[in-house]
Amino acid sequence: MSVYTELNSSDFTAILADYNLGQLHDFQGIAAGIENSNYFIITDSGRYVLTIFERMQAEELPYFMRLMKHLATNGLSCPDVMARHDGSLLFETNGKQGCIVSCLSGKTLDALNMAQLRSSGESLARLHLAGADFDEHRSNPTGPEWLAGKIAEVVEKTASIYGRDAAELLTDELTSQRALDWSSLPRGVIHGDLFVDNILFDGDQASGIIDFYYAHDAAFAMDIAITLNAQAVLLGDHDQQRMDAFLSGYEKLRPLQQQEREALPLLLRLGALRFWVSRLYDAIYPRGGAMTQTKDPEEYRRKLMFHRRKA
Numbered sequence: 167m168s169v170y171t172e173l174n175s176s177d178f179t180a181i182l183a184d185y186n187l188g189q190l191h192d193f194q195g196i197a198a199g200i201e202n203s204n205y206f207i208i209t210d211s212g213r214y215v216l217t218i219f220e221r222m223q224a225e226e227l228p229y230f231m232r233l234m235k236h237l238a239t240n241g242l243s244c245p246d247v248m249a250r251h252d253g254s255l256l257f258e259t260n261g262k263q264g265c266i267v268s269c270l271s272g273k274t275l276d277a278l279n280m281a282q283l284r285s286s287g288e289s290l291a292r293l294h295l296a297g298a299d300f301d302e303h304r305s306n307p308t309g310p311e312w313l314a315g316k317i318a319e320v321v322e323k324t325a326s327i328y329g330r331d332a333a334e335l336l337t338d339e340l341t342s343q344r345a346l347d348w349s350s351l352p353r354g355v356i357h358g359d360l361f362v363d364n365i366l367f368d369g370d371q372a373s374g375i376i377d378f379y380y381a382h383d384a385a386f387a388m389d390i391a392i393t394l395n396a397q398a399v400l401l402g403d404h405d406q407q408r409m410d411a412f413l414s415g416y417e418k419l420r421p422l423q424q425q426e427r428e429a430l431p432l433l434l435r436l437g438a439l440r441f442w443v444s445r446l447y448d449a450i451y452p453r454g455g456a457m458t459q460t461k462d463p464e465e466y467r468r469k470l471m472f473h474r475r476k477a
């Protein structure tokens with residue numbers, strides 16, 4: 167369920183009055199997604215996605231709007247944010263803020279094949295290149311201090327629910343990661359959450375990247391590690407080939423430096439820890455009502471253990 171704010175046609179008409187997109191023809195709530203309310207809308211000028219932000223920090227929204235606009239105008243296939251008559255990128259309705267973005271073709275997939283992994287890698291490299299001269303900055307909301315704080319909050323409950331081994335793994339990996347310094351790696355704006363539900367495909371070709379609300383400044387190799395964990399690592403027999411396929415696509419556009427290659431095994435561990443911790447937190451402290459959709463923390467414990475056996 168992903169429509170928390172129910173809009174009727176007069177709400178859409180009032181919103182559209184401030185845009186140059188013509189009259190409303192049709193609208194339809196979008197079922198996927200859990201954070202925001204999303205609608206497909208059709209107007210005289212085409213098909214768009216209208217989002218109402220339900221739980222995001224209002225002061226952060228302008229950064230995300232300008233980032234998407236910047237990436238869309240610099241060669242990435244991603245939602246372009248429509249501007250209102252006065253040039254602003256956000257509207258207000260029912261006491262909440264929202265935006266209208268271009269609708270991308272394609273659909274999300276549950277699992278990617280080798281060709282799709284290559285294409286996804288190429289798209290991530292394009293994102294990193296397109297963001298190069300974006301002059302706004304957001305620090306990592308899930309960096310080492312966040313990790314340490316969240317682990318302190320979940321460690322006891324983790325021990326009682328998932329076993330003492332799990333709790334020890336959390337603190338041990340945190341200690342290892344806190345001793346590392348990635349500040350010399352090439353960096354810029356990263357997506358930060360490029361799971362399979364945030365990339366669209368037309369056949370084997372990635373057709374667009376969505377959902378930039380975890381974007382921030384960090385090492386590009388961190389984004390690669392997060393994406394490899396999310397898209398390529400299935401804990402099966404072909405994971406190395408799957409990761410290689412993604413990396414070969416990425417390197418078509420942005421060859422990795424030696425130091426990035428060397429950092430990857432440890433960043434794969436850091437990326438696994440970061441999502442294990444956020445999933446543990448959501449499982450232990452569920453958010454209320456229909457918005458709750460817990461993703462399995464154990465998947466990411468297993469991914470962390472898999473990478474620790476190798477690095």
Ligand SMILES: Nc1ncnc2c1ncn2[C@@H]1O[C@H](COP(=O)(O)OP(=O)(O)OP(=O)(O)O)[C@@H](O)[C@H]1O
Nearest residue numbers: 196198199200201202215245267268269270376377
């Ligand atoms: N610009 C777009 N073009 C085409 N489809 C889109 C676009 N934006 C969103 N969608 C579709 O809407 C669905 C929900 O969007 P999204 O994943 O952004 O939801 P959310 O609730 O905003 O975020 P989250 O995934 O974090 O819960 C996507 O899976 C995709 O199918």
Ligand SMILES: N[C@@H](CCO)C(=O)O
Nearest residue numbers: 359361441444445461
């Ligand atoms: N993609 C995240 C949830 C949103 O950040 C996960 O699968 O845990």
